[in-house]
Amino acid sequence: MTSIDFFSPHRFCEFIELTADEREGLALLHGPVMRVERGQVIRRSGESVHEVFFLIDGWVISSLDLPEGERQIVKVHLPGDMLGSPSMTLEAAAETLTAITPVVVSRVSLSAIGRLFTTAPRLAAALFMSVQQERVILMDRIASLGRSTASQRLAAFLLHMYDRMRVRDPAQGLTLSMPLTQENIGDITGLTAVHVNRTLRQFDEDGLVLCRRQSFTILDLPKLRKLSALPERQWARRPAWLEASLAAVPVPAE
Amino acid sequence: MTSIDFFSPHRFCEFIELTADEREGLALLHGPVMRVERGQVIRRSGESVHEVFFLIDGWVISSLDLPEGERQIVKVHLPGDMLGSPSMTLEAAAETLTAITPVVVSRVSLSAIGRLFTTAPRLAAALFMSVQQERVILMDRIASLGRSTASQRLAAFLLHMYDRMRVRDPAQGLTLSMPLTQENIGDITGLTAVHVNRTLRQFDEDGLVLCRRQSFTILDLPKLRKLSALPERQWARRPAWLEASLAAVPVPAE
């Protein structure tokens, strides 16, 4: 839907304003660009970790595989996201990254990420904030999985996607087009595909969300928000403390 | 149990070796020390975020409160942990931090964290890795909550605590003493206290884990590990790429 922008700094400028130089610096991170077909695995759980990926175009899911063949999707990635970075702390990758649409990613070496800390402290800080943000999102998911019903989880999931798509595209309306199957949505919400179907069908009958094949139209946003049992997170867009502390010592020349 | 160490760098030296200077630099982060009684709230969800906390002594739980009075514990904190940092991305704190034992914390301003990026890139990188590590842990929790039964979740929880306590104290044996009630454990695993009780009792009868009041002795570690359905995470202790990329550009003098 959005055009390919190789230097799209999306997630890097959610918390600080980037200078033109910094945007260029970001572009330097990018390694070889890789195209992946729908359904293909970008990196499988258990493999060793040499790089992370920036998602340039398409949708990718990050999942943990369990012994009984079940799987839990831990994140649905949209363009601009950094993929696979939690595993930089591990000997063997935790997540399997799977393209669910045709995908374009750029490979970024771990060293390039590491060098940000010495050469581009503001970018490193931006990345850090972005990772903390992901942590909040995971915390909300845990609350949703641990303490709510099927309909609440589905409401929370739809709202989360709505909120994210709206950040990426301010023109995003109440209709979400998502290349996810009901089985995918089950793997996200910890439900079976059968029960996802029943519950979404109920949303539809109740006039809460119009559920069509890979398209959802939120009909009653406040009601859905209330049902989800989670607050709408207000991100600190340009926190004063961050800007101030990064300005304290200028970036060393070169 | 462990003596109070105000400069305990625990989480900061999990991924890189800190120099003596860096350990001192860390000590400078510490703000006023605060003692908190058992049961007291350190920071409540919804409050504005001016600081984070370093846990010096005692146990703290981090929880999300849901509308129906339910709550989900998202993290059990041990000494050395940084508390409340995900909320640095938010206008209003997501988590409520509650002392479940008498606690000593040190308050650290957000600016102090921010300044790490310009003044101490290696510490910033260490912090970054630590946050990514937390993300892996949250991902594992999500898989556990979304795709496993009560006994599997409890197994995963006990093993997680065992693994963490062992990192902190290499002499840690198979007996875990934990100041958590069964209701707490329910709030962690997304179960009711009643069902936690039944399941732990079953562990005890099966000779899997000896469950006593606030004390657990793992009797069959491999069996418990297998039951949990999660791999034991192998953290990248001193990743070569990290050391190398941080050495690339020396830290600017002062």
Next chain:
DNA sequence: CGCTGTGTTGACAGGTCTCAATATAAGTGG
């Protein structure tokens, strides 16, 4: 010693899963 919090156990209800069949859409090759 009584109070309060925590642990334990039973009976029952309810939400979600499992299994299975069918419908519908999408994709493929002729």
Next chain:
DNA sequence: CCACTTATATTGAGACCTGTCAACACAGCG
């Protein structure tokens, strides 16, 4: 463009896991 195959969605019936409610036992603590 059609026939065929495959993936996905839909619906029903029954089983199972976990929650709810309630009562009681036990421990810690003032």
